[in-house]
Structure formats: C-alpha cells, structure tokens
Amino acid sequence: MEFSLNGEKVLVxxxxxxxxxxxxxxxxxxxxxxxxxxxxxxxxGACTVVVQTKEDGKVAxxxxxxxxxxxxxxxxxxxxxxxxxxxxxxxxxxxxxxIQERMTAFHGTQCGFCxxxxxxxxxxxxxxxxxxxxxxxxxxEMEDLDLMICLNFIHPxxxxxxxxxxxxxxxxxxxxxx
Numbered sequence: 001m002e003f004s005l006n007g008e009k010v011l012v013x014x015x016x017x018x019x020x021x022x023x024x025x026x027x028x029x030x031x032x033x034x035x036x037x038x039x040x041x042x043x044x045g046a047c048t049v050v051v052q053t054k055e056d057g058k059v060a061x062x063x064x065x066x067x068x069x070x071x072x073x074x075x076x077x078x079x080x081x082x083x084x085x086x087x088x089x090x091x092x093x094x095x096x097x098x099i100q101e102r103m104t105a106f107h108g109t110q111c112g113f114c115x116x117x118x119x120x121x122x123x124x125x126x127x128x129x130x131x132x133x134x135x136x137x138x139x140x141e142m143e144d145l146d147l148m149i150c151l152n153f154i155h156p157x158x159x160x161x162x163x164x165x166x167x168x169x170x171x172x173x174x175x176x177x178x
Contacts, residue, residue, distance in 0.1 A: 002075065004077070022066040032084075038114065046116075046117040047066040051074070052079075053078070063121050081116070081120070085120065085123055
C-alpha cells in the first residue's frame with residue numbers, strides 16, 4: 001500500500017500494514033516522534049494526526065486519533081503529523097507553524113506531552129470546519145472542536161482563540177493563521 005507522510009511517499013507491505021495502527025507505524029517505523037500514544041482509546045488526543053483524502057475532486061481534511069486508525073486505512077491518503085505542519089510552514093528555518101508559535105507565546109502547554117496532538121487538532125479543525133481555513137470561526141465552533149482533556153488549562157485556549165476578545169493579545173505578536 002502507498003500513502004504520503006509529511007509530504008514523503010511511503011510504501012508498506014500490505015501484510016505488515018494489516019498488523020498495526022497508524023500510530024504504531026509513525027512511532028516505530030519512522031523518524032517522526034511528535035505523535036504520541038497515551039490512552040490508546042482515542043480519548044486523550046495525544047496521538048492526533050491530520051488525514052487528507054480526495055473526495056469528489058476536492059481535498060477532505062479530518063483529524064483522527066492515530067491509535068485507532070488501522071494503517072491500511074491510510075492507503076492513498078496524505079497523513080500530516082506535527083513535524084509535517086512545521087515543514088509546511090517554513091521548512092527547517094523557523095520556530096514552526098503559527099499555531100505552534102502561538103502555543104509557545106501563550107505558554108500553551110502543561111507537561112507538553114499532548115501538545116503535538118493539540119496543535120494538530122487545532123490546525124486540522126480549522127481546515128476541516130471552514131473553507132477559509134477557520135479565520136472566521138465563531139467561539140462556539142472553536143469550543144466544538146473538543147480539543148482534549150488538557151484544555152481545562154487556560155493557556156491553550158488563549159493560544160487557539162486568537163480572535164476571541166477575552167484572550168490577551170499582548171503576549172504574542174499578531175500572527176496570521178494559514
């Protein structure tokens with residue numbers, strides 16, 4: 001089977017692919033270690049990746065818990081991890097995608113373990129919910145993304161809700177999310 005991982009073509013033997021999840025493949029068969037495994041039940045979000053497929057000639061974007069996705073389901077898809085998000089934003093010459101930079105500026109982590117999944121849920125949620133990439137999302141739509149358990153911590157909310165008036169804007173320069 002064939003798919004793309006962070007823009008790189010991946011070929012996997014179908015028999016091998018049938019024995020593992022996407023998370024196991026990413027964690028143990030690639031150099032990409034940002035995608036974590038915590039609950040192994042799809043509830044915590046630490047393993048979130050973005051999956052893009054072609055549907056009716058258009059790119060469909062969704063966030064998925066990689067711990068629950070059979071690797072065989074990735075066939076012909078484009079999988080993006082937190083490392084691929086940074087690469088798409090600037091290659092290797094910057095701090096990361098604007099969402100990653102904003103998480104840093106707003107101290108948007110607790111222990112940091114689930115932060116890569118949180119970032120992917122934010123970016124994927126923006127892409128899948130609005131044709132404009134989420135720049136005109138309402139506060140309710142942002143809350144409905146169900147980011148993950150760690151969001152009882154206020155700083156990730158500030159980092160994500162850049163357009164919500166109660167979020168302080170002095171902690172970070174204005175960042176355009178693309």
